[in-house]
Amino acid sequence: MSREYALNDWYAVGDAQTLARGPRRTVLLEQEVIVSGTTDHPKVVDAEGAAYPATFKYGHVWTSLGDAPRPLFNIPEADEPGRRLVPCGVVRVKCSPLRAVENFLDIAHFPFVHTGILGSEPHTEVAPYKAEIRDDVDEVWATKISFYQPQAAKSAEAGGDTQYLYRVAAPTTAVLYKTCPPKPEAMDVIAIFVQPRTETECDVWPWMALYDETSEYAGLVQFQQEIFLQDRSILENQRPVKLPLDPKMEIPTRADLTSIAYRRWLKSKGAFYGAMTEDA
Amino acid sequence: MQTAPLGLLRDLDPKRVMRAQVGGQDLVVWRASNGDVSAWDNRCPHRGMALSHGFVRGNDLACLYHGWHYGSTGACSYIPAHPDLDPPETIKTAVFSVAIADGVIWVSTKGVAQPAPVPMASQPLRCFHVQARSDGLAHACRTVAFEGGAPEQIEPGLYRLGARRVFVLENPLDEDRIQVTALVDADATPNDCAALSRWCDAVRRLAQTEKVAA
Ligand code: FES
Ligand SMILES: [Fe+2]
Numbered sequence: 001m002s003r004e005y006a007l008n009d010w011y012a013v014g015d016a017q018t019l020a021r022g023p024r025r026t027v028l029l030e031q032e033v034i035v036s037g038t039t040d041h042p043k044v045v046d047a048e049g050a051a052y053p054a055t056f057k058y059g060h061v062w063t064s065l066g067d068a069p070r071p072l073f074n075i076p077e078a079d080e081p082g083r084r085l086v087p088c089g090v091v092r093v094k095c096s097p098l099r100a101v102e103n104f105l106d107i108a109h110f111p112f113v114h115t116g117i118l119g120s121e122p123h124t125e126v127a128p129y130k131a132e133i134r135d136d137v138d139e140v141w142a143t144k145i146s147f148y149q150p151q152a153a154k155s156a157e158a159g160g161d162t163q164y165l166y167r168v169a170a171p172t173t174a175v176l177y178k179t180c181p182p183k184p185e186a187m188d189v190i191a192i193f194v195q196p197r198t199e200t201e202c203d204v205w206p207w208m209a210l211y212d213e214t215s216e217y218a219g220l221v222q223f224q225q226e227i228f229l230q231d232r233s234i235l236e237n238q239r240p241v242k243l244p245l246d247p248k249m250e251i252p253t254r255a256d257l258t259s260i261a262y263r264r265w266l267k268s269k270g271a272f273y274g275a276m277t278e279d280a
Numbered sequence: 281m282q283t284a285p286l287g288l289l290r291d292l293d294p295k296r297v298m299r300a301q302v303g304g305q306d307l308v309v310w311r312a313s314n315g316d317v318s319a320w321d322n323r324c325p326h327r328g329m330a331l332s333h334g335f336v337r338g339n340d341l342a343c344l345y346h347g348w349h350y351g352s353t354g355a356c357s358y359i360p361a362h363p364d365l366d367p368p369e370t371i372k373t374a375v376f377s378v379a380i381a382d383g384v385i386w387v388s389t390k391g392v393a394q395p396a397p398v399p400m401a402s403q404p405l406r407c408f409h410v411q412a413r414s415d416g417l418a419h420a421c422r423t424v425a426f427e428g429g430a431p432e433q434i435e436p437g438l439y440r441l442g443a444r445r446v447f448v449l450e451n452p453l454d455e456d457r458i459q460v461t462a463l464v465d466a467d468a469t470p471n472d473c474a475a476l477s478r479w480c481d482a483v484r485r486l487a488q489t490e491k492v493a494a
Contacts, residue, residue, distance in 0.1 A: 102327075108346045112345065112346060112347045112360075113344070113345065124347065124360035124361060124363065125360070233333075234329060234345050237333055238330070244328075250327055251370070251371050253326075253361065254362060255346075255362065
């Protein structure tokens, strides 16, 4: 029952690298699928050979298993000239796909989980910011976020305040915008595309669209992967494994406005795959 | 659930945090800088992070995820994201009763911890985990020779090994896993203890092999 909403969303199930290596046998929403083809003509089939829609965008192969897929969200920054598009590989995490997204939306953990990189004590305060469900686009947005970071990006030379903006485009897709050290007037884009294998296990595909012409590709990916591995050590140790939507189960504060909006939004849509609901 | 033995106090230095289990309840057991031992539900009320990954700051336990502090009563005392906020009293971990007796950490998940009586003047020997059932463990304790002689079981859990006695406390973790806390006569020498500790290793190995054979 909880798969119902999820079936009609789009999920990243491979990237150019996995395509180059040959067919990728993987699991999406508990169903086995095989991802193959080229970036021009990706192919997704199930174990019986039945084909699913497949398209290559934002450095990844996207597919949907439902009969009436919602449109694939747009990330306009992907087409902006001057940005470097950096797919960051895949990280397997034994956690709910929704917990993975919620962690991505959270800044209060930076000083403790990404110590010395995205945050550091005593700079722990989360100043008031704005989080909202935008009904017109059916997305969650968080704006006016500012946070002190010792090394905001690979390209950062010193610590400083970073401005953040978050956008949740689908229950398992979130995009963040953050001020970009070499180009203060622009914003770097970092996204996570979460492939839910089951309600309690996912493959996370980070992807970036950066203004950084100097860093080596390998260095950029390594920086991002290091951060994701730190997040994984948290994500695999949260209980319950599924994300509780009942506000009584986990106690938030003001710093959690984005998470509160995200949970509310999931609940209002019936996007329960990976969630714990009162009656479940 | 009765009060369970969760190992030796000497293995938990001040400022250390460990994970434990009593009758299916996942616990964080930790020791404040002042030496006090606490046992709580291993779950941060904020976003469910296992508190056993946390760290001790003074006499508080801090959660690894967002650094929230919890004092000895289990109440949240500090939220780093809002340094000036006095955390509401409703933010509180589930606290369990702890007692220290005979150098053993005892915890009850229901009511006040009541340590089991130890039938001799004792000192701590060691704590270990064994993949076996209780009867398998007892059988191994009766079987593994010590300094050439067969052990004698005096009463359940109490064994005579040469000139010494060892008292074996069990905390069943699941069907076939036991956390064992072993005590020895108070006047056993360090040499006795080292030899008896090796005997414990042999007991564990035998209990696990026999389990595989069965
Ligand atoms: S989950 Fe423990 S402080 Fe947030
Ligand atoms: Fe993180």
